[in-house]
Amino acid sequence: MQKVVDFIQKLYSTTEFIPLHEPKFIGNEKKYLNDCIDSTFVSSVGKYVDRFEQEFAEYVGSKYAIATVNGTSALHISLLLADVKAEDEVLTQPLTFIATCNAISYIGARPVFVDVDLDTMGLSPKFLEAFLEKNCEIVNEVCRNKTTNKTIKACVPMHTFGHPCKIDTIKEICDRWHITLVEDAAESLGSYYKGKHTGTFGKLGTFSFNGNKIITSGGGGVIVTDDEILAKRAKHLTTTAKIPHPYEYIHDTIAYNYRMPNLNAALLVAQLEQLERFLTDKRALTKEYVQFFEKMDDINFVQEPKNAQSNYWLQAVLLKNKSARDKFLEYTNNHGVMTRPAWKLMNELEMFKDSQHDDLTNAKYLEERVVNISSGVRLT
Ligand SMILES: *Cc1c(COP(=O)(O)O)cnc(C)c1O
Numbered sequence: 001m002q003k004v005v006d007f008i009q010k011l012y013s014t015t016e017f018i019p020l021h022e023p024k025f026i027g028n029e030k031k032y033l034n035d036c037i038d039s040t041f042v043s044s045v046g047k048y049v050d051r052f053e054q055e056f057a058e059y060v061g062s063k064y065a066i067a068t069v070n071g072t073s074a075l076h077i078s079l080l081l082a083d084v085k086a087e088d089e090v091l092t093q094p095l096t097f098i099a100t101c102n103a104i105s106y107i108g109a110r111p112v113f114v115d116v117d118l119d120t121m122g123l124s125p126k127f128l129e130a131f132l133e134k135n136c137e138i139v140n141e142v143c144r145n146k147t148t149n150k151t152i153k154a155c156v157p158m159h160t161f162g163h164p165c166k167i168d169t170i171k172e173i174c175d176r177w178h179i180t181l182v183e184d185a186a187e188s189l190g191s192y193y194k195g196k197h198t199g200t201f202g203k204l205g206t207f208s209f210n211g212n213k214i215i216t217s218g219g220g221g222v223i224v225t226d227d228e229i230l231a232k233r234a235k236h237l238t239t240t241a242k243i244p245h246p247y248e249y250i251h252d253t254i255a256y257n258y259r260m261p262n263l264n265a266a267l268l269v270a271q272l273e274q275l276e277r278f279l280t281d282k283r284a285l286t287k288e289y290v291q292f293f294e295k296m297d298d299i300n301f302v303q304e305p306k307n308a309q310s311n312y313w314l315q316a317v318l319l320k321n322k323s324a325r326d327k328f329l330e331y332t333n334n335h336g337v338m339t340r341p342a343w344k345l346m347n348e349l350e351m352f353k354d355s356q357h358d359d360l361t362n363a364k365y366l367e368e369r370v371v372n373i374s375s376g377v378r379l380t
Contacts, residue, residue: 001279001327001328001331001332002331002335002342003296004299004328004332004337004373005070005331005332005335005336005337006371007292008332008337008374009336009337011288011374011376011378012374012376015336016336017336017338018336018337018338018374019059019338019376020212020314020338020339020340020372020373020374020375020376020377021212021313021314021374021375021376022376022377023211023212023216024274024278024376024377024379025267026274027072027270027271027274028269028270028273028377029267029270029272030269031270032048032266032269032270033263033266033267033270035266036048036150036262036263036266039373041184041262042045042261042262043261043262043263044239044259044261044262046262046263046265046266047262048262048265048266048268048269049067049185049199049259049260049262049265051063051066051193051265051269052067052222052260052265052269053066053067053222053270054283055269055272056207056222056224057224058271059197059214059263059272059275060189060197060199060200060202060205060224061196061197062197062199062200062205062224062225063225063226063227063228063231064224064225064226064227064228064230064231064234064236065222065223065224066222066223066231066234066235067221067259067260067265067268068221068222068223068225068238068258068259068260069219069220069257069258069259069260069261070184070208070209070210070219070221071186071207071208071209071210071213071220071221072099072102072103072208072221073221073238073256073258074206074207074208074221074222074223074258075099075100075102075103075156075182075184075186075206075221076103076106076107076256076258077223077234077237077238077256077258078103078182078204078205078206078223078234079103079104079156080105080107080110080183080237081203081204081230081233081234082153082154082180082182082203082204083109083153083154083180083235084104084109084153084154084313085107085108085153086107086108086109086110086350087108087109087110087150088109088110088150088151088152088153088154089106089110089111089112089145089148089151089153089227089356090109090110090111090112090152090153090154090155090156091102091111091112091113091114091123091128091131091152091154091155091156091159091179092108092111092112092113092114092123092155092156092158092184092346093113093114093115093116093122093123093157093160093363094113094115094116094345094346094347094348094357094363094364095116095121095160095343095345095346095358095366096160096184096343096346097158098343098346098349099184099185099186099208099320100156100158100184100346101346101349101351101352104156105351109153110355111346111352111355112131112145112152112355112356112357113126113345113346113347113352113355113356113357113358113360113363114127114128114131114357114358115127115287115358115359115360115361115362115363116165116362116363116366117165117166117305117362118362118365118366119304119305119306120160120163120164120165120166120308121156121160121161121163121165121302121316121366121370122158122159122160122163122164122165122166123155123157123158123165123170123332124165124362125166125169125170125173126164127358127359128155128170128173129173130358131358132173132177134151134342135301135356136177138177138178141178141180142178143177143178145356147356148356152177152179153179153180154179154180154181154182155170155174155179155180155181155182155233156182156183156184156213157170157183157184158183158184158185158186158187159179159183159184159185159187159188159191159198160187160314160370161302161312161313161314161315161316162185162188162190162214162310162311162314163188163191163304163305163308163310163311164191164192164193164198164304164305164307164309164310165186165193166193166194166380167183167198167201167202167302168193168194168201168303170201171201171202171317173336180202180203180217180284181201181202181203181239182202182203182204182205182206183198183199183200183201183202183204183205183206184206185199185205185207186206186207186208186210186213186221187208187213187214187313187314188207188310188313189207189213189215189275189311189313190214190275190278190279190311191308191309191310191311191313192309193307193308194307195309199224200224200226203225203227203230204223204224204225204227204230204234205223205224205225206221206222206223206224207221207222207224208220208221209221209222209264209268209271212333213313214275214278214279214282214311214313215268215271215272215274215275215278216267216268216271217260217264217265217267217268217271218220218264218267219264220260220264220265220268221260222260223238236254236255237253237255237256237258238255238257238258238259239255239257239258240255240256240257241253241254241255241260246335257266275309277379278377278378279311280296281378281379282311282313282375282377284313284378284380285312285315285375285378286303286312286315289315289373290303293317298319298320298324299317299318299319299328300318301315301316301317302315302316302318302370312375313375314372314375315372315373315374315375316370316372316373317370317371317373318366318369318370318371319369319371320369321367321368321369322369324369325368325369325370325371326339328371329341329371332371332373337373337374338373338374339350339371339372339373339374340371341367341370341371341372342366342367342371342372343367343376344367344368345360345363345364345367348362
């Protein structure tokens with residue numbers, strides 16, 4: 001294991017502590033932030049929010065982008081726009097960050113967990129189809145879960161660590177079962193499936209710009225969609241549902257203060273300019289890891305799945321078993337190289353322990369073996 005620590009220290013040219021993923025501000029960040037402060041428009045109005053929304057939509061190839069205060073709020077609003085209501089069910093994967101399930105729960109809906117594929121670590125179309133065949137029927141164009149007597153309104157796959165899941169097949173299944181597809185693309189900015197950007201396959205897609213993501217605004221998120229009506233409603237719901245008026249305060253529904261401040265958008269516009277450079281840098285890092293781990297029998301480096309171009313947001317390895325994983329985590333973290341296990345499966349958390357789920361063999365397998373290793377951009 002010392003060999004791994006030595007190698008990572010060589011990669012990052014340091015013997016000091018190496019964080020998992022550090023943000024880099026090497027472009028116009030300070031310039032735009034200063035401009036934003038000088039303008040005094042630091043909050044809810046300002047040119048950087050509009051500019052970011054335009055440039056982001058263009059980058060991922062969607063018609064509209066609506067900036068939000070974080071990725072969780074982007075998911076919350078997207079699920080509301082997918083018509084998810086209290087007591088409805090939402091299909092998702094158990095191997096994900098808590099935000100996915102929190103957003104579902106804010107509405108009073110319940111997550112239902114379907115297993116992931118081993119090659120993508122994301123929702124498995126094969127298990128999705130099997131779950132629906134076994135448990136569900138279509139009644140009056142809605143998907144009814146015969147086991148729980150609830151309606152399945154939406155499906156939220158997640159592109160784990162930036163590796164695209166088999167999203168085109170998932171979309172095809174959702175369409176057939178009258179389930180709205182909402183993509184949690186929080187981790188996959190810069191990742192493509194069959195040449196199309198992740199997050200743009202569903203009716204709505206969401207991204208996060210939290211401090212640990214590939215680009216960051218400190219905190220932030222965005223909703224993307226091609227549907228003009230949904231885009232307008234997303235903007236309305238994230239901005240307290242205020243009716244435009246020169247001076248009066250009229251709001252037409254109970255809504256949210258989820259907009260991204262202009263200050264954060266200024267930072268984000270500059271970060272977006274650096275994205276291609278970050279992606280290239282990460283690919284170079286991946287190449288080094290591939291060569292290094294090829295020579296190790298007991299550690300497998302995770303590469304992008306078929307048909308996909310991954311942003312390699314978090315680099316990952318698979319250990320032989322849970323005890324090997326635990327030893328690896330302990331050794332690396334004790335020797336100045338920060339590494340992290342995958343999340344505890346959502347169905348194992350107290351809040352979701354009663355949620356329906358299928359076998360979850362693959363998710364369990366991955367939970368016990370995956371470790372994320374140093375993934376930060378090096379700018380060499
Ligand atoms: C980061 C992340 C989010 C959103 O997180 P925020 O901190 O609210 O921006 C959502 N889902 C996944 C899978 C994530 O990794």
